[in-house]
Amino acid sequence: MKYAILVNEGPYQHQASDTAYQFCKAAIERGHEVFRAFFYHDGVHNGSRFPVPPQDDRNIPVQWSELAAAHDIDLVVCIAAAQRRGILDEGEAQRQGKDGDNIAPGFRISGLGQLIEAGIQCDRLLVFGD
Amino acid sequence: MSEPWEEEGPGEIRKFMYVNRKAPYGTIYALESLEVVLIAAAFEQDVSMVFMDDGVFQIKKGQDTGQIGMKNFSPTYRALEGYDVEKLYVEAESLSERGLSEDDLLVPVEVMSRDAIARLMDEQDVILSF
Structure with missing residues (x-):
């Protein structure tokens, strides 16, 4: 099946992102496709490359980046939600006059249309939230 | 026998349901x-919205956010x-549990039982819950 994923919570505070990640891994191992993960609400924080968790803990953004690279998953951070919460790519940082960007590898910033498009194109859209 | 998700061709209109469960x-x-x-x-797409749990407060009349420094977005x-989003459903149990009735709401809605909402959810292609 062709899955799309919506992640509505940030890393660590909520388990939603971990569960979404575990689901994606399991689905791919079973031969399914996860073609897009869309990050909304505080979920956009999963797309920051700045978190520095303790060494014996998982690094959630890095996990997402690696999974996306290995299996060609489109990781999309909602631009409206990202702007509120300070998740910026290079272009956005320049446009907004900020002194740096923080988006993690494999993530891109785009609009909510990408979520709706995923809902139209997928066989199943799964929501991971609180 | 083909599975339901295999029958849908491109360009087909899908049933999207937005489930609102949180206070405004x-x-x-x-x-x-x-x-x-x-x-x-x-x-x-074929869009409907459901208001249940504390989500029923989102469409309560007479919201005043003057004292909390937030925009009142209820209008x-x-x-x-005007966006052709005309199917608004409210769960009857959520209303009555909170001492509310249809008269307390600022938009025309269809009040439905929990069971009826569950059946409606079953008919959807995509459910986004917030």
């Missing part, structure tokens, strides 16, 4: 959910009709 203030879920609905309207629900 206190968290940003309601506001950002409304942003999704408004953006999604451009995709001309936007009245604008949904």
